[in-house]
Amino acid sequence: MNHSGWLRVIAIIFPYFILVGLFQFAGAVIAEVPFSNPEFQESTTQHLIIITFSFLGTLLLIWLFMKFVDKEPFIEVGLQIKNKGKDIVIGTILGLTIMFLAYLGLSLSNEIVFDKLNFNFSELFYTTLLFVLVAVLEEVLFRGYILKNLMLSFNKYLALTISAALFALMHGANPNISWFSLLGLFLAGMALGASYIYTKNLWYPIAFHFSWNLFQSLFGFNVSGQDIYSIIEFTIPVTNKINGGEFGFEGSIFSLVTEMSLVFLVMYYYQVQKKKQPITNENI
Numbered sequence: 001m002n003h004s005g006w007l008r009v010i011a012i013i014f015p016y017f018i019l020v021g022l023f024q025f026a027g028a029v030i031a032e033v034p035f036s037n038p039e040f041q042e043s044t045t046q047h048l049i050i051i052t053f054s055f056l057g058t059l060l061l062i063w064l065f066m067k068f069v070d071k072e073p074f075i076e077v078g079l080q081i082k083n084k085g086k087d088i089v090i091g092t093i094l095g096l097t098i099m100f101l102a103y104l105g106l107s108l109s110n111e112i113v114f115d116k117l118n119f120n121f122s123e124l125f126y127t128t129l130l131f132v133l134v135a136v137l138e139e140v141l142f143r144g145y146i147l148k149n150l151m152l153s154f155n156k157y158l159a160l161t162i163s164a165a166l167f168a169l170m171h172g173a174n175p176n177i178s179w180f181s182l183l184g185l186f187l188a189g190m191a192l193g194a195s196y197i198y199t200k201n202l203w204y205p206i207a208f209h210f211s212w213n214l215f216q217s218l219f220g221f222n223v224s225g226q227d228i229y230s231i232i233e234f235t236i237p238v239t240n241k242i243n244g245g246e247f248g249f250e251g252s253i254f255s256l257v258t259e260m261s262l263v264f265l266v267m268y269y270y271q272v273q274k275k276k277q278p279i280t281n282e283n284i
Contacts, residue, residue: 003227005152010186012065012145020057027053044229048133055133062145070149077144078202082250095211098258101220102249103232111243112220112234120122123229128214130228135210142167142189143196143205164189176225180241185224187259188212192264198270222248228255 028035030053031046042050066074106112142163150159167189168182192205217223220232225247239245244252 001154002152005149006154008065008069008149009146011069012061016058016061016141019061020054023053023057024050025147027051033152041227042121044130047228048126050128051130051133051137055137057139058137058157062140065145077140077148078196078200079144080201081203084201084203087157087201088207090211091204091207092211094214098212098213099219099221099249102216102221102252102254102258105254106243106252109242110237111240112236113187115233115235117231118229118233119231120229124218124231127217127229131210131214133219134213135206138167139192139202139206139209142170142252143193144202147193147196148200160183160190160193160197164194167192174225174247176222176246176251178247178251181225181244181247184250184252184255184259187256187263191259191262191266195270198267198274216249222246224248224250 027050028046031042031049033042033046033050034040059192062077063074066072066077070076103112107114146166147159147163150162153159154162164186168185171177171185172182192209195204196202213223217228218231220230220234221244222228236243236245241253244250244255248256
């Protein structure tokens with residue numbers, strides 16, 4: 001076993017909470033978030049400012065680790081973009097399609113009831129930018145650095161499982177969290193990392209993560225328990241595990257089934273592709 005990979009993952013955790021925590025605090029101060037009011041609901045702009053600082057802190061930390069610990073160029077986390085346009089398009093369309101079908105299915109079954117449309121261009125722009133930053137920072141951290149290094153020490157399936165568990169735990173303090181929604185976040189981590197263990201590239205998971213979050217929000221669902229701008233607004237007559245309740249679609253049984261299906265489909269696809277290609281070190 002190569003111990004360097006999992007040791008790097010352990011080594012980055014404490015500095016992450018310190019450095020990114022300081023960046024988030026600075027963002028909250030600039031956004032004028034009142035720390036004395038725990039019930040305060042951040043505006044989209046305030047949330048964007050805090051996430052921007054979190055994004056900068058995360059990328060700075062990973063750049064430092066890649067340069068001085070891993071001794072590799074930062075781009076080796078999986079940001080090589082050549083010939084990845086197709087991956088970006090597929091990931092974006094997939095997230096949109098899943099959330100459209102989720103809204104349609106839950107609406108037709110009366111699990112959610114349409115209330116009104118709420119179009120605001122500036123809110124849409126800020127929300128889109130917000131989810132771009134969230135997708136990039138979380139994928140670079142959890143797939144590009146953590147999963148990449150875990151694969152040096154463990155087989156790719158165990159590495160994927162551990163990274164998905166860490167991804168879920170990072171969201172453990174989100175509003176309206178439950179053991180069921182935590183399981184959903186774990187499966188989301190599995191689904192987002194499934195392609196990376198074969199391709200070592202982040203553009204598909206970044207696009208899918210972005211699209212999943214954005215359209216989940218725009219179709220009216222809370223995103224991982226957080227209420228962010230929506231074009232469609234609806235009410236939930238009865239909170240249950242079918243509609244996901246206040247946690248959002250990710251807290252629903254349909255989300256769990258979707259995520260499990262995606263994990264197996266992605267793995268099956270790359271296993272088939274692997275059989276069609278000559279064996280190389282990257283295929284092993």
